[in-house]
Amino acid sequence: xFTQIGAKPESDFSDPLGMLGDCHKRILFFLNDLVRLAxxxxxxxxxxxxxxxxxRALRYFKxxxxxxxxxxxxxxxxxxxxxxxxxxGELLVMxxxxxxxHISAGLAHLEIEAIGMFWxxxxxxSHGDVIRLKSLLRSLSRxxxxxxxxxxxxVFPSAAALLSDHDKTEIGREMAKRRGLSPExxxxxxxxxxxxxNTDVEVQS
Numbered sequence: 203x204f205t206q207i208g209a210k211p212e213s214d215f216s217d218p219l220g221m222l223g224d225c226h227k228r229i230l231f232f233l234n235d236l237v238r239l240a241x242x243x244x245x246x247x248x249x250x251x252x253x254x255x256x257x258r259a260l261r262y263f264k265x266x267x268x269x270x271x272x273x274x275x276x277x278x279x280x281x282x283x284x285x286x287x288x289x290x291g292e293l294l295v296m297x298x299x300x301x302x303x304h305i306s307a308g309l310a311h312l313e314i315e316a317i318g319m320f321w322x323x324x325x326x327x328s329h330g331d332v333i334r335l336k337s338l339l340r341s342l343s344r345x346x347x348x349x350x351x352x353x354x355x356x357v358f359p360s361a362a363a364l365l366s367d368h369d370k371t372e373i374g375r376e377m378a379k380r381r382g383l384s385p386e387x388x389x390x391x392x393x394x395x396x397x398x399x400n401t402d403v404e405v406q407s
Contacts, residue, residue: 215388218374219358222278225270226350232259233339233346236314240335243327253322260318263311269380271304274353277376281369282361289360296352303349310342 213220236259239252248256279297283290317335321327327335365373375385 215374215378215383216371218273218277218370218377219362221374221377222270222273223354223358225266225273226354228262228266229270229346229350232262233343235259236318236335237339237343240332240339243332247326248321256318256322260315260322264315267311268308269377271308272380273373273377275301275304277373278357278361281365281373282357285364287364289364293357293360296357300349300352300357303345307342307345307349310338314338314342 212224215221235255239248239256239259242252279301282293282297285293314335317327317331317338320331371388374388378387379385
């Protein structure tokens with residue numbers, strides 16, 4: 203779904219910062235699906251393909267979204283805040299704003315999920331719920347546009363430059379554990395890990 207010919211293979215747990223960036227692509231993919239469904243729902247009726255798309259998007263934000271937030275707030279951000287670097291002051295301001303965004307996004311996704319689940323259960327969505335859903339998604343799209351850009355352009359590159367290989371390895375191990383995998387899928391510092399693109403480990407957001 204996310205792989206294109208000639209595109210960079212998705213990262214795995216040996217490259218946790220790359221994996222976080224890949225998660226952003228999935229966030230935008232499923233958010234765009236929700237926007238498309240809301241904008242195309244004048245009748246409120248879902249066909250088979252639309253129902254499947256809605257189910258997948260809601261499931262992604264319910265299950266994978268919180269894991270991504272935990273990856274950042276429990277694994278990445280604390281290690282950045284512990285650094286002794288002139289850059290840390292700027293990062294602390296960014297991190298505080300990003301964490302506030304996570305709270306706002308979480309509340310919006312709860313309401314979106316509630317509307318979406320009623321839509322799936324009833325096979326129909328009311329005009330009022332369509333208006334509310336569109337409003338939520340517009341606000342969420344604006345927030346994500348700014349939020350993901352800060353992380354992709356500022357936070358992740360700074361983390362790649364400032365964090366030790368040991369820290370990056372531990373972040374990858376914690377991310378694997380959150381997904382029910384053994385932390386042993388990441389065993390060595392990043393520079394010692396061969397760059398295999400075909401892996402038996404399923405990469406999850």
